[in-house]
Amino acid sequence: MGNHDVVVAGAGIWGCTLARRFAEAGKRTLVLEKRPVVGGNVRCETDAETGIEIHSYGSHIFHTHIPEVWEFVNRFVKFNGYQHKVLADWKGKLYYLPLGLALVNKFFGTELKPCELAGFMADEERSKAVFDAFFRGYTSKQWGRAPEDIDPSIIKRVPVRSNYDVNYFNDYWQGIPADGYNSLFERLLDHPLIEVRCSSPFELAPGTDSLERPVYYSGPIDALFGYVFGHLPWRTLRFETEKLDMRDYQGTSVVNYTDAAVPYTRIHEFKHYHPENAAVMNYGKTVIMREYSAEWKPGDEPYYPVDNASSRELLERYRALAAKVSNLNIGGRLGGYRYYDMDKSIEAALAVAI
């Protein structure tokens, strides 16, 4: 691995943030990425004809309330001010998520005031009707369980907004990089002390107990040890992308299909992430992507870790193995076997001692 002070294995947002920090601290940094391109699951592709930025691994909206993270990303890209709103399709009618006055008033045909919502929804039949329409089918599709096995107590944990705020996230700062997500990764890695090698997976020879120089690895923790204890379980996603001969298909970026009878969970329409780009918005074609959730099997892309007693125990066994290898540091969503939003991934990388 030549004359490098440190190796970053995995060029997702965690690894690229770390690589930048090492380089700015004067360390010669080698970035090894298994895929032919950097960016991890935030990677996008631009459709050559329409100029539409397609989020290859599902819609990614940057949102944060962490000042250090917002400052950090703004050193590299400008955000376009996009604010995320999600609609739910239930039996052909559209409702604004999250659960709030807009959804409840449309669903029940009421004109409730903010102070009336909690009392109205305390009624068990109403709360069950909302749960059945918007949460039961969607959750069952997402986690591959029968709708009747979805515990109605979930609804007690769903935050209810007693206003008409239909912004999906509570975070103050939101947006999409105006020049696209790939530009964020290109600029993070554009430093004279960073060398990037794509299609170059980092591997640990069996029995290794010490690494020559510090390695920061964000690939799957079980893969690093050759799955000696078996695979950690994941949910995977399958995407069906289609280019349509129309300017606008659904009028918004994401519609969730909450009925268990509809096989996909949501439809993404990517041009809506760039409302500032008139040429893309007005072009007579659009690209949509249907998202299907499925059980993961070896070889599939891992998306959501499955948190249960046996996966936690397996994870601990892999962590114990990792702790025995000196100079090995593991992080990121695959290494940590945890769902992190992008801002939390950056926050974690900013917290690593350099």
Ligand SMILES: Cc1cc2nc3c(=O)[nH]c(=O)nc-3n(C[C@H](O)[C@H](O)[C@H](O)COP(=O)(O)OP(=O)(O)OC[C@H]3O[C@@H](n4cnc5c(N)ncnc54)[C@H](O)[C@@H]3O)c2cc1C
């Ligand atoms: C469907 C979906 C939608 C999401 N939407 C949002 C959103 O809207 N907003 C948000 O903030 N977050 C979102 N996220 C979360 C976001 O994707 C993660 O925060 C982010 O991808 C984590 O970055 P990472 O670097 O940890 O992992 P990754 O992006 O997975 O990067 C890890 C990299 O390591 C590489 N690698 C693996 N093994 C090796 C090896 N042996 N050697 C070298 N390289 C290796 C992989 O190829 C990959 O490039 C979403 C996640 C999912 C699943």
